[in-house]
Amino acid sequence: METMPKISTPLPGPEAQKILALDKQYVSPSYTRDYPLVAKRGQGAIVEDVDGNFFLDFAAGIAVVSTGHCHPDVVRVIQKQAETLIHMSGTDFYYPLMAQLAEKMAKITPGTFAKKVAFGNSGAEAMEAAMKIARYHTKRHRFIAFLGSFHGRTMGALSLTASKAVQRRGFGPLVPGVVHVPYANPYRCPQGHRAPECVCDCVCSDLLERQLFKTAVPPDEVAAIIVEPIQGEGGYIIPPPRFLDNLRQLCDKYGILLIFDEVQCGMGRTGKMWACDHVGVVPDIIITAKGIASGLPLGVTVARAELMDWGPGAHASTFGGNPVACAAALETIRLLEEKYVANSARVGEYIMGRIVDWPHKHRTVGQVRGRGLMIGIELVKSQETREPNPEARNKVIDRAFNLGLLVLGCGESTIRLMPPLMINREQADFAIDTLNRCITEAEQ
């Protein structure tokens, strides 16, 4: 398998075109495909398409293949587990891997208190469990979430999601009781301030406490505040350091639970195991999915033990935490702890060092921001007005694909870099040089 991109046919190639036609005929048109990659094989950070073209994958199956595609150690444990026990259903029986992964998750998530763990199959399911725990335990019905946030597409999770209108249009009425407030985005301050004066304290003190809690939302009816410590689909937005701590204090004051959605920013992506580790704020409930099992479906909800006071039958999932996914997760976590979280920090810092001056080099680059290998490059029409530039962003993504680099967008006009956490410098350099070229071309 190649270790660098190699494009040898026009894209999409002849075999890819056949699959695109079949897909168009039978597959739900609700999926968003930015460009016609038809994958056949993956190894490390490289994906081969059905026509023998090789791409460098800076999307990682949307932040999923944290250890790289088909990591040999992960493949080995999956194969071994598949030969031993594929399914049993932890909802009705016991097996060692579920209890062992629960113990591991309790140990590696923030907070030294006792915890309990519920298993599902996706980020959305992990969020459903978190919402249900919060309502059940607090006996309150309201939730506060943030504009720009993405928490999944099942009805409960979708009620919290406010990333793009198309994701909600036509599906209402959604779960009642959810109120959205602006996220603390220092580049687009909700109050119109500019960094460094904007520290986004306004979201907690003004918007939530002084306005919302005094008018429309009695705080003693709020079960939980749900927040991504770094906003993912909303644009790879890193809030100011005090933001999560302010939320923690507000929650403590009013008996509200604080739920961190680390589905995208967790599992080592930011150069620490959890994005919230960067600011040392501990939630009551944390959810994760995506990168946890290197590509097998698994969603995990970890809560303070006393919050899971529900009894048998209150919540479960037939497949959630099946043995093969649990085995893949334990091996993934072993690899993350051994080397890939550190690699994410190291290579992420290297990439940031090379692109941090792009707002000076490129007139369409408004801001470059990131932690570890969760990096966003926001394109704007004018650096002064900061008007989003989705046309340029889309051009860059499309051109990068044709040059052998897979990247995706997020927010209105941000390019997101979320490669597998095992990439090396040579691959990072290829991605940076390719993006530099594509942005330069898009500016012509």
Ligand SMILES: Cc1ncc(COP(=O)(O)O)c(C=O)c1O
């Ligand atoms: C922060 C966050 N939460 C939840 C989800 C939903 O995860 P899933 O697609 O596995 O349901 C996503 C997916 O992109 C996400 O980024």
